[in-house]
Amino acid sequence: MYMLLDRLGAREAELWPLDAQGLPQSSPRRLPIAELPGVVREIEARTQPRWVWERAQAWYPALLDTGTTVERCHDLSLCRPILAASEFTLGTDYPREIGVVEDYFDAPSRGDLNPAQEGLFDELERPSQRPRASAQELIEELQLQLRTVRQSQAPARLQLLLAAESAGALVATEMQYAGVPWRADLHEKLLEETLGPRPQGGLLSPQLPAKMQALLEQLRQELGNNSFNPDSPQELMRALHRAGIEVKTTRSWELQKSEHPAIPPLLAYKKLARLFSANGWAWLDQWVSGGRFRPEYVVGGVVSGRWASRGGGALQIPKQVRSAVHADTGYKLIVADAAQLEPRVLTALAQDRKMAEAARDHDLYAGIAAQGFGGDRAKAKIALLGAIYGSTTGESGRLMPQLARTYPQAVGLVEAAARAGERGEIVTTRLGRSCPAPSERWRAAQRTSTEQEQRWADQLARSRGRFTRNFVVQGSAAEWASCWLAELRRRLRQRPELGAELVFFLHDEVMVHCPESSVPQVSPLIEEAAAAAKELLFGRAPINFPVSVTVVDHYDQAK
Template structure:
């Protein structure tokens, strides 16, 4: 059963029910905003519907704040976006697709923390959204597009996974990552010095800046200015083209060590310093906003506080509350294992049975040299096919011809301007009009540029199919884990999913529930593999640590 939630022009809330095929099966129910939590809770308990809305952000955060968690939903915006681009679905046109969202840069930070008590759904009416009729029509169009697609089962699963991700994202934001502000303050004081006043640099950071100025002979240098820093480096005979750390390490000048240390300390101060702590940690929790499928491959992004980049220097501040544990898990070497399953390469699948896939590949054909095996395989996935990766590629192709042929075909398709598609049906964007014009150019100079642009696109599509399918596996993993945690809660074992990063999850669990949560994480990984790849002989092992703080897991 589907249950549509929509706001009406007269400030009422409309609940409309549809049967599993999407046909209306009863009269609408209306309520005012104050009555919505009770209505939804009652309907959820009695019917377990799949809730339908334009986007989960319209309703779910406020329902969670009212103590009304939901089992499942159909997020029309997420599903419309993937159907619009999916080669499996053919031509699907809708105004619900978030085309602009995918085109924007993910992870940009707002200037201030989100307001406490997010949303005002139950106090004041928000801007008028789609009507129940419009939502019903869009749902019907999406269900029809999936049913008529080349792979309806896969697209149906992908829509369900993205929609479940929308629920997880809202629940993780509501729960928040447990964060000990005192520990964070102590870490900053240890690494940067006492908390500075106003816009001053912390004492240790200023000391490092003075050391750098002395080494470069530039007493007035502002090391935070790339232009000033570059001029000072050149005057000192350091002919760096950029101030990136990897390039600076190539030089042996005595100014390089303090410069690298300064950059590391300055990054901590800017990204996770006292200003960050004041803005983003409230009541012992860090609550970023997660953006489901925020990048074109289906990976998540975030808005607020850099949630997808918790640096090592402050991980000790991510600390379980008294009587609780953190269950931290990550999928080992996820993308190479996904490639083995996608390509149905039995030889690579055999290597993937070990906990360390690279060691298995090294033993099979690289004389036991794990480093070479890793360079070769990652080069195949990411398109680094020159240098050491290129030299090792023939050996990798002899060992795993199906896997190498799979990514090579994706690269060739991209170079020709074709789209490629993940296992469940998320397709790469079509090439831009500028790219296509360049490919049609005739002059020798423009042809060289066209060839370079084609190779760049081939590297993108080569990785798109692997990274995108890995994102699908991970989303199924957290969706399954979410259901496992709900079942544990029914047994009195309470835990909450608080963090998700590509191939890593963190659960904040009551101490007596931690062991069961660890089992649930592994069972969810097994279920995700079965959902995507059936009985394919590829293992997806998960490393699990039950700890008091995040730094202890890494």
């Protein structure tokens, strides 16, 4: 049922077979660490247990190095903060105050299982923040987590959330291992065409690429200022003001409003500067090797439950360089994204029948537009996103009353979440992820008395209201996406002959790399997984979550 993995010293590991409550079923099996992959494979084939470990992203890479994969796991470190914060576990004795979750695991590092790949720094990297938990402590924690789920107000939902989060850790590790197919040669060609040849200057005498240099000279000429640095907002602002260009910030969209002849070269320079510093040659050198971009995904790294990433800006691959994300020869990239995920999640959460009707076709915004905005899709989109984000000003603010009249259920749900947040309460997603409680500073501010202080407190309250308003929708959408990903992974594992690999995931979008001949078999799995995710979260609710599936050679052909 469960199988806990624990490290014993430098050379040994222990396996603890546990029952459905986490109680040891027999004495542990002790084995040399080098034998672990074979044993894991054997047990996996025989019983498909749920592997329990402190942190999947610590254990799993070393197993993947030996070609060992697992179907399911329970990641204690990911489940811990969810249970500690969840509104659903309030009646239980799960400890609310669990210190910062540091990496205090003692999993095998890469090379332990496969000495050929041993890294030089493995020993130095061993974290020392906190003493390692013993197997007994890990087992007790598993039992406590399972008991907490059973005693909670919504065991089925929490169980699903923990399973989806743990599956996310497996997918993240596998995707990191696989990497995003990246053609450095195409990237370099693009850089050269856009920026000019790679500058030769070393670190001591950094040189600008030729096309940036040319724009810089043109800009300085137009402003009659030969020495300022446009990368410095202060210097740029001063130079603009001296030339009579009155702007409050140096943001591109604000600069665009000016007609001054210096603006076009300035905007062009900013664009190139961004490419050069964020995704230029240095980035390529640092992050792409062996034809793959291998970022680190941080599962549950965002308060709402979305993933974050570390290194290389993995979740911000600019449209500009997506042509370098390129399938291998004979392969395709299948790029799938969920259509209007957040509005659909809101519809399901609020059980808004009218909005569900508008969502019947692929384009929800068009449906909304037809029902209440005279067919104006752009207006409908602005209004709906405004409701989810808490917009009060501008066009979207003006459209709110109209939206609320047509969809009282949906708008009522986000309004209620906003009011709860303003009062300092916590709010909770579909599956039971609750937002953090307000800080002590926030609470203190709400108790102030003078008029000046009160204004500040109100501003803080409204800001928190926008956060909680969005949290329930963004967080529930993240849960749908996790389930989608987990369901897709399961289906792909059942069809190994397809040779399909999950290589990228971005909030509401997945990318699969597979042989061209497998595409007809893989594409429907993505849709099936989406339907399964909907069912898991919302049962038979009359709303669907369509996905757009695009088959391309390179990423910029999608969308």
